[in-house]
Amino acid sequence: MQNIPKIVIIGGGAGGLELATQLGHKLGKKQRAEIILIDKNRSHIWKPLLHEVATGSIDADLDGVIYSAHGVKHGYRFELGEFCDLNSEQHTVTLAAVNDNEGKLLLPERTISYDKLVLAIGSVSNDFNTPGVKQYCHFLDSHKQAQEFQHELLNHFTRLHQLKSEQPLRIAIVGAGATGVELSAELFHIAHMAKQYGLANGHAVQLEIDLIEAGPRILPALPEKLSATARNELTQLGVNVLENTRISEATEQGFMTSEGKLIDADMMLWAAGVKAPDFLKNIDCLELNRANQILVSGDLKARNQDDIFVFGDCCAFLQADGSFVPPRAQAAHQMAKLLAHNVANDLEHRPLKQYHYVDRGSLVNLSGYSTVGSLMGNLSKNGMFIEGKIARLMYISLYRMHQMAIHGLAKTGALFIAEKLLRVVRPKMKLH
Numbered sequence: 174m175q176n177i178p179k180i181v182i183i184g185g186g187a188g189g190l191e192l193a194t195q196l197g198h199k200l201g202k203k204q205r206a207e208i209i210l211i212d213k214n215r216s217h218i219w220k221p222l223l224h225e226v227a228t229g230s231i232d233a234d235l236d237g238v239i240y241s242a243h244g245v246k247h248g249y250r251f252e253l254g255e256f257c258d259l260n261s262e263q264h265t266v267t268l269a270a271v272n273d274n275e276g277k278l279l280l281p282e283r284t285i286s287y288d289k290l291v292l293a294i295g296s297v298s299n300d301f302n303t304p305g306v307k308q309y310c311h312f313l314d315s316h317k318q319a320q321e322f323q324h325e326l327l328n329h330f331t332r333l334h335q336l337k338s339e340q341p342l343r344i345a346i347v348g349a350g351a352t353g354v355e356l357s358a359e360l361f362h363i364a365h366m367a368k369q370y371g372l373a374n375g376h377a378v379q380l381e382i383d384l385i386e387a388g389p390r391i392l393p394a395l396p397e398k399l400s401a402t403a404r405n406e407l408t409q410l411g412v413n414v415l416e417n418t419r420i421s422e423a424t425e426q427g428f429m430t431s432e433g434k435l436i437d438a439d440m441m442l443w444a445a446g447v448k449a450p451d452f453l454k455n456i457d458c459l460e461l462n463r464a465n466q467i468l469v470s471g472d473l474k475a476r477n478q479d480d481i482f483v484f485g486d487c488c489a490f491l492q493a494d495g496s497f498v499p500p501r502a503q504a505a506h507q508m509a510k511l512l513a514h515n516v517a518n519d520l521e522h523r524p525l526k527q528y529h530y531v532d533r534g535s536l537v538n539l540s541g542y543s544t545v546g547s548l549m550g551n552l553s554k555n556g557m558f559i560e561g562k563i564a565r566l567m568y569i570s571l572y573r574m575h576q577m578a579i580h581g582l583a584k585t586g587a588l589f590i591a592e593k594l595l596r597v598v599r600p601k602m603k604l605h
């Protein structure tokens with residue numbers, strides 16, 4: 174292994190795990206390069222599933238991919254660690270010390286050298302420095318946070334049930350992008366399901382959900398028709414949609430609006446926009462935009478850096494119209510595919526391809542109630558509106574594409590069958 178180049182990928186998320194798998198097959202298995210994947214967690218869960226983890230509709234312990242085992246099969250090596258610094262002149266990255274659950278030192282701070290580095294560390298929720306948000310709100314940036322939400326939700330269900338309380342559970346969500354909208358619908362679904370599992374007194378748990386959006390409409394980044402249809406569906410479910418409502422503070426009791434009105438809540442979630450992690454601001458060799466995302470050139474190299482590639486949510490890719498590529502799983506997937514080519518070619522000093530974002534449209538899944546979306550393509554340059562079963566099928570196919578990229582066809586098929594069987598033999602919601 175000593176004379177072959179070392180490719181270090183940091184972040185095994187929607188994009189990073191796909192890239193590690195592809196480079197593992199292309200270079201790692203053939204001993205043409207050593208591929209190292211670093212992540213601060215031991216297992217991967219596809220981020221667009223986090224709202225389902227948060228409600229207990231899926232169990233991250235069962236659906237997660239264990240990096241170390243996956244790496245052995247797919248030609249890369251996994252290292253647990255949290256990236257915190259970078260020295261581009263010495264070609265090294267620093268990983269913070271890792272402690273175990275009891276706070277005892279597991280791994281000391283380390284530096285790791287690279288020939289080519291790929292940063293794919295994703296994004297985190299942007300609280301825009303709103304007072305109280307860090308202290309009182311849940312976030313859905315990681316499966317740990319999603320599990321914390323699920324535990325609190327289950328505790329509320331248990332409390333209401335065992336005290337035979339007729340009080341509704343009040344949940345307030347700030348940010349009506351895909352995360353907030355999908356979570357609102359998923360919560361109603363799980364509240365209905367609770368009665369099947371002895372968590373509600375013969376009827377669904379009563380929910381009072383406020384979905385709060387500062388802008389004039391929900392799903393502001395998506396076409397208006399899609400937003401209007403989703404709004405209609407949510408309102409019918411019973412979600413209280415509050416548009417043009419700006420939050421100035423989170424308190425123990427709930428959210429305070431800029432007009433001084435308190436929105437009472439038992440649980441609060443903040444999902445109002447994303448940014449790349451703040452520590453990137455301390456790394457001098459990287460140029461960032463206002464959302465801390467790393468500016469890249471057309472071949473996805475960090476600006477003015479020859480050996481550092483950046484992609485997914487943490488990269489700022491400027492498009493011809495002056496906008497940045499949106500932080501989406503479909504962009505991370507496309508970029509991973511391009512980088513499997515570019516990183517390999519760069520090692521051999523061959524030409525690199527330029528990235529071009531292709532918007533395939535957007536799909537929003539309102540749990541079992543409905544799915545709405547707009548598809549972009551040659552036949553529908555302005556977006557074709559879809560709804561119902563076809564939209565649901567397309568929504569599921571996004572996840573299946575990710576599974577195909579990391580497991581291949583045969584295992585994706587086997588997982589599909591296993592999931593269906595588990596649905597029959599296990600409860601349909603996580604109850605612990």
Ligand SMILES: Cc1cc2nc3c(=O)[nH]c(=O)nc-3n(C[C@H](O)[C@H](O)[C@H](O)COP(=O)(O)OP(=O)(O)OC[C@H]3O[C@@H](n4cnc5c(N)ncnc54)[C@H](O)[C@@H]3O)c2cc1C
Nearest residue numbers: 184186187188213220221256294295485486500501502503
């Ligand atoms: C609830 C929800 C629903 C969504 N739905 C959709 C959808 O329907 N369609 C769509 O296109 N997009 C959707 N998105 C957005 C999509 O999930 C992201 O755009 C996508 O995951 C970005 O991929 P990524 O690889 O850049 O980052 P991520 O998938 O976030 O992966 C980042 C990885 O880096 C690791 N990491 C982070 N920091 C460090 C560090 N310092 N050191 C080491 N490792 C680190 C993390 O553990 C993680 O594994 C959704 C997001 C959410 C939260």
